[in-house]
Amino acid sequence: MNKLNSPATESLKQFWDRCHASSKPTDRWWLSNYSGPQIWDFLKIRHLIKPGIRVLTVGVGTGRGIHDLHDQGCECYALDISELPMSKLTSILVDVYLASKLDRIPSNHFDLIISHLVIQHMLNSDFGEQTHHLVRSLKPGGTYAFQIAARANGQCDRDVDISMEALKSGAVCRTPEYIASFLPYKISLFNTIEHAEYKSRWHALHIKKGE
Numbered sequence: 001m002n003k004l005n006s007p008a009t010e011s012l013k014q015f016w017d018r019c020h021a022s023s024k025p026t027d028r029w030w031l032s033n034y035s036g037p038q039i040w041d042f043l044k045i046r047h048l049i050k051p052g053i054r055v056l057t058v059g060v061g062t063g064r065g066i067h068d069l070h071d072q073g074c075e076c077y078a079l080d081i082s083e084l085p086m087s088k089l090t091s092i093l094v095d096v097y098l099a100s101k102l103d104r105i106p107s108n109h110f111d112l113i114i115s116h117l118v119i120q121h122m123l124n125s126d127f128g129e130q131t132h133h134l135v136r137s138l139k140p141g142g143t144y145a146f147q148i149a150a151r152a153n154g155q156c157d158r159d160v161d162i163s164m165e166a167l168k169s170g171a172v173c174r175t176p177e178y179i180a181s182f183l184p185y186k187i188s189l190f191n192t193i194e195h196a197e198y199k200s201r202w203h204a205l206h207i208k209k210g211e
Contacts, residue, residue, distance in 0.1 A: 035065065058146075063089050106137060110137050113143070131185070140210050146204075147203065149202055191203070
């Protein structure tokens with residue numbers, strides 16, 4: 001794992017702005033570079049990827065996953081804490097939204113929303129508010145597919161215990177059961193993979209609007 005090199009005074013947005021603007025491998029390391037198929041297979045949504053559907057990607061990373069969605073004929077949108085990664089993809093994005101302005105996201109608009117390696121960088125309160133707006137933005141029957149990180153021992157992080165370092169490094173952990181305790185939606189578990197070297201696991205969860 002890459003060592004976090006971030007001043008204590010650097011905000012979360014400043015951290016991501018710097019990573020996206022930097023050419024240093026130690027900064028670029030924090031940007032997710034998973035391919036679309038890798039994400040779709042883990043989240044169990046490959047069958048939902050079809051030409052013409054509207055897909056909102058939460059957390060742009062290097063943009064690799066969005067390029068793969070565009071290559072499949074999807075109508076692509078993005079939501080991020082930083083303007084920088086979205087500004088690099090204007091040729092393939094229909095519209096973009098900032099995490100600080102969630103009310104700009106249209107209602108009943110998306111067929112599919114994808115979030116991968118994002119929620120482990122968020123406070124529970126911010127995750128809950130964002131989820132409210134994302135579910136609002138789904139068409140009836142649309143799916144919000146997202147990944148969370150969990151510790152092998154099941155310990156979950158409360159907001160009062162979450163440090164800025166944990167937010168930047170993606171070390172915020174929750175179980176599906178813990179998330180279900182504060183989100184007012186039916187949450188379905190679709191996949192789990194173990195990361196023994198980190199004593200953690202990743203879960204793939206779905207919320208389907210209307211269920």
